[in-house]
Amino acid sequence: MTIGLGSGRAVWKVVETIASRWPAGAPLRAAVASGRTEQLARGAGIDVVELDGEADLDLLLDGADEVDGELCLIKGGGGALLREKILAAAARRFVVVAEASKRVERLGERRPVPIEVVRFGWRDTARRLRALVEAPELRLDAGGRPYVTEEGHYILDGTIPLHVDAEWLASPLDGVPGVVEHGLFIGMADFALLGQEDGRVEGLRPPRG
Numbered sequence: 001m002t003i004g005l006g007s008g009r010a011v012w013k014v015v016e017t018i019a020s021r022w023p024a025g026a027p028l029r030a031a032v033a034s035g036r037t038e039q040l041a042r043g044a045g046i047d048v049v050e051l052d053g054e055a056d057l058d059l060l061l062d063g064a065d066e067v068d069g070e071l072c073l074i075k076g077g078g079g080a081l082l083r084e085k086i087l088a089a090a091a092r093r094f095v096v097v098a099e100a101s102k103r104v105e106r107l108g109e110r111r112p113v114p115i116e117v118v119r120f121g122w123r124d125t126a127r128r129l130r131a132l133v134e135a136p137e138l139r140l141d142a143g144g145r146p147y148v149t150e151e152g153h154y155i156l157d158g159t160i161p162l163h164v165d166a167e168w169l170a171s172p173l174d175g176v177p178g179v180v181e182h183g184l185f186i187g188m189a190d191f192a193l194l195g196q197e198d199g200r201v202e203g204l205r206p207p208r209g
């Protein structure tokens, strides 16, 4: 089986679980979205592979920052949204693993949407994005320097205006010069496993399927 593993605390817990429960000797290959996931996957005995340009992934397991009732997502809080979206596009099935507190009525209700942009001219890209999102802000790292993604880009975090539908927003964001990818994952997830504080897990399917 070849799976995709995204990035973030929830997925890293999944990797830990695979390490303790996957049958010894059964091969498992994974394409991964970040260096940290790669390190943990290798430690768990998972064979880390690249997308080969031919076969689809059997399954993608990934976290989310917000999940709405249609299973549309905001992702990218950890900065891995570009690779995560490529994995999601390559997967036959995408299962979200997240805390139940990530469930929202309206995408953008608690979090800005991360928008990955090329470094060249990023201030101009931010200016253009202001027509679509409120106050796009350059993400900084712990040292106060611009945060650089593993693909070498910057991230602008912008608030989705109250009157704007996230599903609609995805397409105009794609069209802004300088934007590489954004953290709106619309119609990509097939199922969500939402963990409650008491240990119970709620399964959520999009109404469409």
Ligand code: A5P
Binding pocket: 006, 007, 008, 009, 010, 011, 062, 063, 064, 065, 075, 076, 077, 078, 079, 080, 081, 084
């Ligand atoms: C990584 O860039 C993100 O898309 C994560 O999947 C998302 O931020 C969820 O992370 P946690 O599982 O750490 O909450």
